[in-house]
Amino acid sequence: MPLQYNEYYNEQTGLTIGLKKLLFAKQSDYQLVEVYETDTWGNLMTIDGMVMLSERDEFVYHEMISHVAMFTHPNPKRVLIIGGGDGGTAREVLKHSSVEHVDMVEIDQTVVEASKLHFPGVGDFDNPKLNVLYEDGIAFVKNVKDPYDVIIIDGSDPVGPAEGLFEKDFYQFCLDALTDDGVLTAQTESPWVESYYPSMKKVFTALDELFEISKMYLSYIPLYPAGMWSMACATKGEDPLSSEVTKRIRSNPELLKSLNYYNEEVHFGSFALPNFVKKIIE
Amino acid sequence: MPLQYNEYYNEQTGLTIGLKKLLFAKQSDYQLVEVYETDTWGNLMTIDGMVMLSERDEFVYHEMISHVAMFTHPNPKRVLIIGGGDGGTAREVLKHSSVEHVDMVEIDQTVVEASKLHFPGVGDFDNPKLNVLYEDGIAFVKNVKDPYDVIIIDGSDPVGPAEGLFEKDFYQFCLDALTDDGVLTAQTESPWVESYYPSMKKVFTALDELFEISKMYLSYIPLYPAGMWSMACATKGEDPLSSEVTKRIRSNPELLKSLNYYNEEVHFGSFALPNFVKKIIE
Incomplete structure (x- = not known):
């Protein structure tokens, strides 16, 4: 065997x-x-x-958790990543020329260590705009003084250290840590795994109550359960489906050319939810 | 164990x-x-x-291989299904009130037998509009006298008896067996399984050469390899992404309410192809 x-x-x-x-x-x-x-x-x-993550499929998750938020915001300069220790999300965020500073708050230095050793193509850890902090993301986001344009919740499943990333209090702290045109994205589990439905429902109910706009979108991730993965996009008013987003995407042909999954049609198409998925968060 | x-x-x-x-x-x-x-x-x-198929996830495949074609055609009356022995595709097609006659050509009676015995909710075999023939689909489509508005290629993988369903000759016969506003859909494998790339490329090249419009679209099918499945929609001129399609979908609220996956946004969103998928068929 x-x-x-x-x-x-x-x-x-x-x-x-x-x-x-x-x-x-x-x-x-x-x-x-x-x-x-x-x-x-x-x-x-x-x-x-x-x-x-695997080296072969990581591009899907990292492009989709990053660029939907980054193109929804009109001019993202300061970005906060909670989790994301493998570095792939920061790598995608840093492709946007508007970005001046990225704080990546990873609770577990071991994830970064493993990524640096065995995923050399994933992280962009030497980028001078990237600041890596080994802290608890929830505690960090409670105490943000200088707000962020974009916050990306790139945590693991709602068991273990990432459990708090599925609580309403946490999203209240995120809301407070965002600028007035702030945009948040988060990974929110597989719509085919029924045991995660309570967590998914809880997150989307919280986002719906706290944010002006909140929507689920989907990606095909072959090594995650059932290959279908949901993410949340929540904003203080910016519409992820506006024609302004189309303009921003079209004005970045060089960035778009570097991607293997995300493109203009995928941005908009990923918000189309099958009926059974809509029911989970209704 | x-x-x-x-x-x-x-x-x-x-x-x-x-x-x-x-x-x-x-x-x-x-x-x-x-x-x-x-x-x-x-x-x-x-x-x-x-x-x-499984009883729990069959709705995805059957809704997506049927309704994309059925709403792309302005008024589908006669429908041909090649394969589809479990009966789920015919069940979805028969939900359209315009349909007068469905020929389902399944090479293997054993599939129908197994479905009738163990998937009682999948088939609609007693529907008087449904005519089941146990014949070779390729031979059948060569000799069509009375053309079809919609042809759905619901075969298995391009090994064994379904191999010919991935050949250009076969699609030429389908083209000839369609009415002037005819629409064809076909299952075309997983974009995550590299060993199927030659078959996928061959099918889309053939469709592109033969039909006025041909496009790939995607569905999340949890029990198929990697959870991402591609299908082809090819027509003699009807655009699957036109505003006419939107009107047709919106004028069928009762049908739409019976579905668990397909809806208006999913119809359009499913044609958004990630970059790596586009490259397979370029």
């Missing part, structure tokens, strides 16, 4: 990935971080046995 | 589904058809070891 990674997300339903060898394993103060070399996905990072 | 279904689609990458028991297994003249009771997906049909 070859070495296999197995993740079960739905009683006995799961994903199997063939592994070549273990490259990294460290139990941090928060979680078990592992990196494996795989047969067809490049290197793969898991946290507490759940896939975080 | 509990009973498991394992499908590997990418060297060692695969899907695992917990099984309760085998309900049906028959080696027909064409393929091995099996039905299992599963823990969380209801009954599951596999053909030669590949998932065809």
Whole structure:
């Protein structure tokens, strides 16, 4: 029997990935971080046995959690990333020439360490505009003095250290930490995994109460449960589906050319929700 | 070790589904058809070891392969389904009140037999507008005398009996078997499975050469490889993205209410292709 990674997300339903060898394993103060070399996905990072990213598919998640927010904001200069220790979200954010400063607040230095060692193409850690802090994101966002144009919640599942990232209080702090035209995006789990429905409903109810506009959008992520992943976009008034967004996307042909997933049609199309998905957050 | 279904689609990458028991297994003249009771997906049909449908997720595939075509055509009366033995595509097509006659040409009676026995909610086999023929779809489409408004290619993967459904000759026959405002849809595999890229490229090149309009669209199907599935929509001039389509969808509120996946936004949003998907068929 070859070495296999197995993740079960739905009683006995799961994903199997063939592994070549273990490259990294460290139990941090928060979680078990592992990196494996795989047969067809490049290197793969898991946290507490759940896939975080592979070299082959990471572009989907990182482009979609970043560019939807970055093009919804008219001129994003200051960006806060909560979590995102692998560095991929910061890499995408930093492609926007308007950006002056990015704070990335990752609770677990081990994730950054694993990424620097085994995902050399993912992070852009030497970028002088990027400031990495090893702190609790929830505590950090409570005490923001200088607000952000964009906040991206790039945390793991609502178990373990990321649990608080699915609470209303947390989104109130985010709202307060945003500028007047601020935009927030967050990962909000798979609409095919029923055990996450309460967390999804809680997040979208909170965003709906707190923000002027809040919408779910979807991406195809092959190594996440069932391949369908939801994200939230919430703003103080900027409409992620406005013609201004189209103009901004079209005025950045060089940036767009560097992407493998996100484009103008994908931006707008990703907000189309199947009926069964709408029902989860109604 | 509990009973498991394992499908590997990418060297060692695969899907695992917990099984309760085998309900049906028959080696027909064409393929091995099996039905299992599963823990969380209801009954599951596999053909030669590949998932065809589960009771829980079949609505996605059947709604998306049917309604995109049915709403793109201005007034579909006669519909041909090639394959589709489980009956789900015919069920969706028959929801359109304009439909007068549906021919379903399934090569393998065993698929219909398994569906009637173990997927009672999927087929609508007693509908008097439905005519089921057990014939080779390719031979059938070569000899069509009375053309169809809509042809739906609901076959399995391009190995085994469905191989010819990915050839240009076949699409030439389909073109000839369509009325002047005819619309065709077909399932065209997962954009995450590189071994299918040559077949996908071949189909879209053929459609592009033969039809006035041809486009790829996508659906989230959790039990198909990587959860992302592509389909083709090709027409003799009707634009699947026109405002006429919007009008037709909006004038059918009762039909729309019966659906779990397809809606107006999903129709249009599903044609938004990520960059890496566009490249496969460029």
